[in-house]
Amino acid sequence: MSGRVEGKKAFITGGAQGLGAAMARMLASEGAKVSIADINHAGAQTLAAEINAEHGEGIAFAFPLDVTREDQWIYALEEADAAMGGISVLVNNAGISRGGDIEQLSFEDWKLVMSVNVDSVFLGTKHALKYMRQNQPGSIINISSIAGLIAAHNSPVYNASKAGVWLLSKGIALHCAKQGLDIRSNSVHPTFIDTPILDPLRERFGKEVAEGKLARQIPLGHIGEPDDVANAVLYLASDESKFMTGAELKLDGGISAM
Numbered sequence: 001m002s003g004r005v006e007g008k009k010a011f012i013t014g015g016a017q018g019l020g021a022a023m024a025r026m027l028a029s030e031g032a033k034v035s036i037a038d039i040n041h042a043g044a045q046t047l048a049a050e051i052n053a054e055h056g057e058g059i060a061f062a063f064p065l066d067v068t069r070e071d072q073w074i075y076a077l078e079e080a081d082a083a084m085g086g087i088s089v090l091v092n093n094a095g096i097s098r099g100g101d102i103e104q105l106s107f108e109d110w111k112l113v114m115s116v117n118v119d120s121v122f123l124g125t126k127h128a129l130k131y132m133r134q135n136q137p138g139s140i141i142n143i144s145s146i147a148g149l150i151a152a153h154n155s156p157v158y159n160a161s162k163a164g165v166w167l168l169s170k171g172i173a174l175h176c177a178k179q180g181l182d183i184r185s186n187s188v189h190p191t192f193i194d195t196p197i198l199d200p201l202r203e204r205f206g207k208e209v210a211e212g213k214l215a216r217q218i219p220l221g222h223i224g225e226p227d228d229v230a231n232a233v234l235y236l237a238s239d240e241s242k243f244m245t246g247a248e249l250k251l252d253g254g255i256s257a258m
C-alpha cells in the first residue's frame, strides 16, 4: 500500500528534535524522502540513521544548517536536492523563543529571534523555489504558533516573529499562484506542545506544575503531542490539501475559539 506522501521529497529545518523530528518520522513512514537540516548536525544525523534503520537506506539525510545563514541555505538545499532527487516540500520549522517584556527584552535577543524565526522563512523559500519549480506539485509549510495570532504581555518578539511568519506565508502563496506554480504555502499554529522548547519552564516550576499551568490555558485541558502537529504537516505535505493555500491551520486545543 502506498503512503499518503509517497514520492514526496521533504526538506525540514530544525528536524533534530521536537516537532521537526516527529514530522520527519511521520513523513518517512508515509512514503516521503526527508532531509533533516539542523544547527545540531549530530542530532540530525542520529535521527536520519534511525529512520533509515526503520525504512531502508536512502530515505533520510542529514545536513548542517543555521537557518539565519544564506550561504548555508544555498549549500544545504543543493545537497538535499542531489541526495533526494529533488525537493517538493519545504517545512520551515526551526524556531526559538526568548522571554522578557518590551522593556526587559534586549535588542540582541530581539534580532536573534527575528532572524531564526523569520529570516529563515524568507531565505529558505527564496532559495528552495528554484528546486520546487522542478518538482511540482509542491508545498511550503511554515511553523508559526498560536502566539502569532494572539499576543501576550511578556513575549513581544515571539509574537511579532510568528505573526511575521503567518503573513509571509500568505504572500508566498499568492506569489506562487501568480506565477502559475502548483506550489502551495500555508502556516501552522500550535499551542503548547510537549517538546524540549518547554524545558526552561519545566526547570523553573517543575514538570507537573509547569504543564499544569499551561494546560489550564487550553480548553481541551492538556498540552499537545508532537504528532498532533506532525499529522497537520502530513496533510499539508500531501496532495490531499491540493486546494489549500494561503491558509492557517490552528492546533491550539480551542484557545483561539475563546
Ligand SMILES: NC(=O)c1ccc[n+]([C@@H]2O[C@H](COP(=O)([O-])OP(=O)(O)OC[C@H]3O[C@@H](n4cnc5c(N)ncnc54)[C@H](O)[C@@H]3O)[C@@H](O)[C@H]2O)c1
Residues within 6 Å of the ligand: 013, 014, 015, 016, 017, 018, 019, 020, 037, 038, 039, 040, 065, 066, 067, 068, 093, 094, 095, 096, 116, 143, 144, 145, 146, 189, 190, 191, 192, 193, 194, 195, 196, 197, 198
Ligand atoms: N513546542 C511548542 O510548544 C510550540 C508551540 C508553537 C510553535 N512552536 C514552533 O515549532 C517549531 C519547533 O519547535 P519545537 O518545540 O520542536 O522546538 P525545539 O526547541 O524542541 O526544537 C527546535 C529545533 O530547531 C533547531 N534550531 C534552533 N536554532 C536553529 C538555527 N538557527 N538553525 C537551524 N536549526 C535551529 C534546534 O537545534 C532544534 O533541533 C518552532 O518554530 C517553534 O516556535 C512550538
